[in-house]
Amino acid sequence: DAGVTQSPTHLIKTRGQQVTLRCSPKSGHDTVSWYQQALGQGPQFIFQYYEEEERQRGNFPDRFSGHQFPNYSSELNVNALLLGDSALYLCASSFPPGRRTYGYTFGSGTRLTVV
């Protein structure tokens, strides 16, 4: 049973560029959440997708956007990259919010370095 798969594992981008990160959820999960973990910090919630729509959003600028596909996989897009966007980006899959069954599964993350 595959867990959460993220790609790529590492990438380096230049300031001002755009980047797309990808996530495939655990089998049986249909909700995907994205978190940003800066070095030495705890993960911070970016947004959550369910039924191909953004359901919850954290305190991140509009440069951060996402998408969920009919097969439940998801993309995180970041435009106009800043040096401060360098971080580990974690994807977590789960059942939809409001369910009485707790179940987050995290991927291993994508390490983004902006130079």
Added chain:
Amino acid sequence: AQSVTQLDSQVPVFEEAPVELRCNYSSSVSVYLFWYVQYPNQGLQLLLKYLSGSTLVKGINGFEAEFNKSQTSFHLRKPSVHISDTAEYFCAVSESNSGGSNYKLTFGKGTLLTVNP
């Protein structure tokens, strides 16, 4: 809004010693509480969770935590640590909305547990 404070950024201990990692939270609504572990270059693994019921929660790898509502704390303990427990530990909360779960997680800044021989 919720917030989480992990009171120690680093905790060094010797192998086979007991350890306690402290976590306090703040929230205006009912919450669920979690501890996650992160090994180098890996994602997050759930150690244990408090959803309801007994305030003493047992998790994987011999860890346990106690929910104290009056003190808004959820401290993590292990009676005897191993070298392999060296990792970053994160306390997290999420709102419990009408008993439902899987709302966004708010994490603390983490505690680096280093177990020395």
